[in-house]
Amino acid sequence: MNSLSDMLGMGGHGIYVWSSYAITLFVLALNVVQPWLARRRLVNEEARRRRREVM
Amino acid sequence: MNWSFFHKLGSPKWFYDISGRWLPWFAVAGVALLVVGSIWGLFFAPQDYQQGNSFRIIYIHVPAAFVAQSCYMMLAVAGVVSLVWRMKLADVALKCAAPIGAWMTFVALLTGAIWGKPTWGTYWVWDARLTSMLILLFLYFGIIALGQAISNRETSAKATAVLAIVGTVNIPIIKYSVDWWNTLHQPATFKVTAKPAMPVEMWLPLLLMVLGFYALFTVSLLMRMRLEVLRREQKTRWVRETLEKLS
Secondary structure (H helix, E strand, C coil), rough: HHHHHHHHHHHCCCCHHHHHHHHHHHHHHHHHHHHHHHHHHHHHHHHHHHHHHHH | CCCCCHHHHHHHHHHHHHHHHHHHHHHHHHHHHHHHHHHHHHHHCCCCCCCEEEHHHHHHHHHHHHHHHHHHHHHHHHHHHHHHHHHHHHHHHHHHHHHHHHHHHHHHHHHHHHHHHHCCCCCCCCCHHHHHHHHHHHHHHHHHHHHHHCHHHHHHHHHHHHHHHHHHHHHHHHHHHHHHCCCCCCCCCCCCCCCCCCHHHHHHHHHHHHHHHHHHHHHHHHHHHHHHHHCCCCHHHHHHHHHHHHC
């Protein structure tokens, strides 16, 4: 028996367990990455505005 | 009582500085707790004698549901502070926490549905617990939509605060739904007054995951609030200087 595939298969429940964990990981990551990207966007916009003012 | 703490809390700059110092600690703790908790829960916790391996979904389902409900309570508290003391930071907290709460409710509902398939034989039933959680999701949607629909900041703060407070009626309904009605959903795994209905090697990873979810919720909330503070105070000198240093 392949022990790795046993471990990942979880006795037929693998698909349910792994899909749940994958979705959750995606949502958690999204909730951190999204504000981080928005913050970078704000910083860049402000930098561009400042350059325009100098010119 | 010394109220200077409360006044400082209302200052956006003070909040921005202090939250910047806390943020990395919450992030490190959250990631560590979630990594350890998931590996423990997925590979080392024993199987459930009735549900087999599908019960491992509990390690994300229960923490997400906890955070979804506590986040709503936080919204209501922020709503009271925002209405009574007109504290702008409370409105910022309310507006920034609502989407995270909605996401957590979504995760709780979705992982619950996936768990339901092998356990109950169906993804969805109109059971009291499931339905009251769905109402919680719609309450979050309502608060987000209301906040975006009203352009006047003061009116928007008042309206969302009132909706957040009124919606708390749903929280005890969620909590006691499994006791009041004959639900398909299993009763609470943890009670404050009783010993957990699980062996320690099953509930300890769950505790880590709950703490990890709360830590990551805090990280996301602080990041969103800091961004919102920068946006709202963009005309002030300290924000201009902060943004200049960042670029």
